[in-house]
Amino acid sequence: MADVDQGSAAPTESSPATDTLNGIDTNGTDAAVNATVAKFVATPEGTALAYGSLVFMALVPIFFGALRSVTCSKSKVGEENGYEYYRNSSDMPETITSRDAARFPIIASCTLFGLYLFFKVFSEEYINLLLSMYFFVLGILALSHTMSPFMNRVVPASVPNKQYQLLFTQGLGESKEEIVNYEFDTRDLFCLAISAVVGVWYVLKKHWVANNLFGLAFALNGVELLHLNNVSTGCILLGGLFVYDIFWVFGTNVMVTVAKSFEAPIKLVFPQDLLEKGLGASNFAMLGLGDIVIPGIFIALLLRFDVSLKKNTRTYFYTSFLAYIFGLGLTIFVMHTYKHAQPALLYLVPACVGFPVVVALLKGELTDMFRYEETVPETETEESESPKEEITEVDKKDQ
Numbered sequence: 001m002a003d004v005d006q007g008s009a010a011p012t013e014s015s016p017a018t019d020t021l022n023g024i025d026t027n028g029t030d031a032a033v034n035a036t037v038a039k040f041v042a043t044p045e046g047t048a049l050a051y052g053s054l055v056f057m058a059l060v061p062i063f064f065g066a067l068r069s070v071t072c073s074k075s076k077v078g079e080e081n082g083y084e085y086y087r088n089s090s091d092m093p094e095t096i097t098s099r100d101a102a103r104f105p106i107i108a109s110c111t112l113f114g115l116y117l118f119f120k121v122f123s124e125e126y127i128n129l130l131l132s133m134y135f136f137v138l139g140i141l142a143l144s145h146t147m148s149p150f151m152n153r154v155v156p157a158s159v160p161n162k163q164y165q166l167l168f169t170q171g172l173g174e175s176k177e178e179i180v181n182y183e184f185d186t187r188d189l190f191c192l193a194i195s196a197v198v199g200v201w202y203v204l205k206k207h208w209v210a211n212n213l214f215g216l217a218f219a220l221n222g223v224e225l226l227h228l229n230n231v232s233t234g235c236i237l238l239g240g241l242f243v244y245d246i247f248w249v250f251g252t253n254v255m256v257t258v259a260k261s262f263e264a265p266i267k268l269v270f271p272q273d274l275l276e277k278g279l280g281a282s283n284f285a286m287l288g289l290g291d292i293v294i295p296g297i298f299i300a301l302l303l304r305f306d307v308s309l310k311k312n313t314r315t316y317f318y319t320s321f322l323a324y325i326f327g328l329g330l331t332i333f334v335m336h337t338y339k340h341a342q343p344a345l346l347y348l349v350p351a352c353v354g355f356p357v358v359v360a361l362l363k364g365e366l367t368d369m370f371r372y373e374e375t376v377p378e379t380e381t382e383e384s385e386s387p388k389e390e391i392t393e394v395d396k397k398d399q
Contacts, residue, residue, distance in 0.1 A: 042272035042283065050285040051332050053270040058292045058328060059321075061216055065223025066300035066317065068149070069093070070307055072224055093227045095374070096297075101228075101237035105244040116254045119261045128263035132206075135264045136199045139214035143195040144188065146217040151187045161186045206263065208284065214265035219289050223296035230373050231305070234298040238349045241294055245343035256341050259288060268292075291344035295324055295352045302356055305372045309365075316356045316369070327351035 042050070072093055096104075118127055155161075168180040202210035228234045248255040259267060267288045271281030303317035327348035335342040360366040 043275065046272045046275050047285075047336070049274060050270045050272040051336075054268060054285060054287045055325070055328055055332070057212065057216060057268050057270070058219075058287060059325065061219035061223055061292060062296040062299055062324065063321065065220045065296055066303045068220070068224040069227065069297075069300040070304055093225045095227050095229050096233060096237065097229055098233045098236055101233045102240065104237060105240035108241070109244060109248070112248060112254060112258060115258050115262065119258065124261055124263075128261075131262070131264045132203055135214065135266075136203050139202065139217065139265060140192065140195040140199045142217040142221050143198060143214060144191040146220050147191040147194065148188060151191050155187055155190075164189075202265070207279075208269050208271065208281075209279070211265045212268055212270075215268045215289055218265065219268075219292045219296070222289070222293035223300050226293070226297045227304075227374060228297055228301045231301065231370050234301055235353060238294065238298060238345070238353055241290075242345050242349040245345040249341060249343040255343075259286065287344070291328075291348065294345065295320075295327075295348050298352055299324060301374075304374065305369060308372060309368075315359060315363075319359050320352050320356045323351040323355035324348060326355075 163183065163185050166180060166182040166184070167178070170177045170179050198210055198213050201207060202214060228237065245255075267286045269284040269286045271277070271284050273281045273283045299317065299320045302320050303314065306314045306317050327350070328344065330351075331342050331344045331347045334347070356369075357366065360369045
């Protein structure tokens with residue numbers, strides 16, 4: 001959704017170049033030095049490292065998020081009356097329907113333009129301070145959820161692991177209603193503590209590494225927990241955001257302005273001057289999380305479709321995964337060639353949708369692909385219809 005861009009300012013702190021320009025002196029030498037600093041030109045090695053790192057960071061949450069999207073249903077602890085119950089609400093995937101997919105580009109456009117107006121009217125400092133606190137809390141929860149499965153594998157079973165439950169209810173007696181019912185253990189608390197350290201580091205220093213840790217956690221959780229109900233819904237969502245991305249990047253300066261002004265972990269960044277300045281680098285290439293999560297949830301859907309075929313192959317997952325690499329590589333190539341920010345979905349959507357569709361057509365499974373449905377409404381339908389049938393039979397007996 002956000003564009004791929006090069007040479008942006010630091011994601012959080014003001015860059016040395018900006019600081020120097022703000023304090024420009026009447027001395028001609030200082031002005032010349034400032035102009036030289038402002039016109040940083042990345043080396044080929046630095047550029048290749050930055051782009052390669054962005055591609056790698058984009059692939060990690062898609063690959064592991066897709067795998068976790070298949071297994072997240074295993075966290076279901078029960079099923080009653082057609083409804084699935086999970087240990088915690090954070091483990092329950094959110095299903096995106098065709099109606100949601102059709103409305104999403106409109107909602108995203110309103111949100112984007114609203115943020116643009118906010119940055120034009122109000123001071124960036126106060127807006128970003130508010131956003132920093134908001135994403136501080138969200139980032140800690142997302143990173144903790146991301147680390148939890150890894151921590152369960154690393155920590156030996158011999159280490160004591162106590163269970164806890166956080167329960168908030170409203171009302172008394174039969175009218176009592178659960179507001180919050182969250183179960184966790186000692187390992188979850190350890191993950192939360194590590195995530196809190198990263199959160200404090202991000203709020204205080206706004207370092208690009210902390211930004212990326214939160215960004216990767218958001219992306220992985222998005223791919224894992226946002227489920228498209230079928231391929232048609234995925235096509236509607238990607239098609240709508242395809243138009244959305246092109247319009248807001250090529251038609252206006254709104255997308256680029258918000259992406260550069262928005263000091264929050266909604267994008268992955270990597271410095272092009274890392275080789276020269278180390279971890280203190282300040283000239284960044286960036287990739288919006290939308291360009292990872294949106295194609296990622298479609299790729300995850302195709303992996304679940306592969307699993308449903310029960311052929312022990314992952315043809316459509318690997319096809320779409322390679323298509324994503326091709327599309328993102330093409331985006332970077334065009335951006336580097338024309339020196340202009342590119343709407344990544346312009347290249348990602350045709351690749352991620354087109355390649356699997358062609359493979360399905362060649363294998364004769366195109367119909368099966370578009371008929372694949374994750375939600376099973378038949379159970380609820382049968383249950384809702386069964387009382388009516390019983391009533392009808394009773395009525396007939398009475399007659």
